Amino acid sequence: MSGEPSIGGLKIAVLMGGPGTEREVSLRSGVAVAGALRACGADVLEVDVKGPDFRLPDDTELACNMIHGTFGEDGQIQQILEDRGIAYTGEGVEGSRIAFDKILSKERFAAVGLPTAKWEVLRVNDPCSFPPPCVVKAPLQGSSVGVHIVRDQAGLTSALTDCFQFGDQVLVEEFFVGRELTVGILGGEALPIVEIVPHEGFYDYEHKYTKGASDYFVPAAIGAELTGTIQEASLAAHRALGLEIYSRVDLLLAPDGRLNIMEINTIPGMTETSLLPKAAAVVGMDFPALCARIATISLQRSKNK
Secondary structure, eight states: OTTOOOOTTOEEEEEEEOSSTTHHHHHHHHHHHHHHHHHTTOEEEEEEEOSTTOOOOTTOOEEEEOOOSTTTSSSHHHHHHHHHTOOBSSOOHHHHHHHHOHHHHHHHHHHTTOOOOOEEEEOTTOOOOSOSSEEEEOTTOOTTTTEEEEOSHHHHHHHHHHHHTSOSOEEEEEOOOOEEEEEEEETTEEEEEEEEEESSSOSOHHHHHSTTSEEEESSOSOOHHHHHHHHHHHHHHHHHTTOOSEEEEEEEEOTTSOEEEEEEESSOOOSTTSHHHHHHHHTTOOHHHHHHHHHHHHHHHHHHO
16 A cells, blocks of 8 residues: 555545435445545545536546445446546446446356356246245345345245336345355455344345444454455455456355355445445554545556556
8 A cells, every 4th residue: 555645635526325225325425435535634525416417526636436326336427427537436337337237247257157146037927947945136226125035935926026126137046045244355455354144134224224233243253264265256256347446245155165256346335334444444444544545546547547
């Protein structure tokens, strides 16, 4: 990290909110990141984005994108910013689009031989070849919106009905039992593993954003050799999608050591208690330093284009 430019005095617009289902979470991330960047000396303006016609000051040097989910994480706002000639944090148009699409991500993981649960893609009225228990996902949603663990046939019908309201394709995966882990990737390096233990059920939207609904262990209590294997697989998944700035890789670890790489978040939650900051803190990087690091490597990427 030595030798990277300071963000002191840099004019940064923090983009938050957005028109999607994760608007409220995004506003929280945006406010937290804006405060952290100010603590590093940046000249920060908070921008509540409600659609593609958002306005930025003419002297904006960097747009810090904190819009989770639809519009912010799927390549849309990235394309708008590129069309306007504005440098921005996080991944580019194509990497964002692929990572946000759970089907495209699975295809990339499989293409390079990464461990991921067996799956199929259904359209309306297609028969499902996975008997319950299985997992049904809307492929273009974030924060576990449209994710169902199905236990019986009635649950499968209900889950498919819910997921098809988000689009004309649904991802169905085999049921994979394992410890819930996440690995942050920052500037080409894997951060310590975080283990997530929900107090009940799985790590769904409610558990993600309800204080006290889950316990977090970082670094996860996993042996050194297996920790290295998990971090290497996570970094390989990040690279398989063409990502280069930062992300958070979500995966499961079975009791026998098998891995299931589920998905990658290119704009993970960014409050001081979010998972990526928890992992960064373990290696001595506090929240303002993490936000500054993301800003500087994003600026460098923009300059290298």
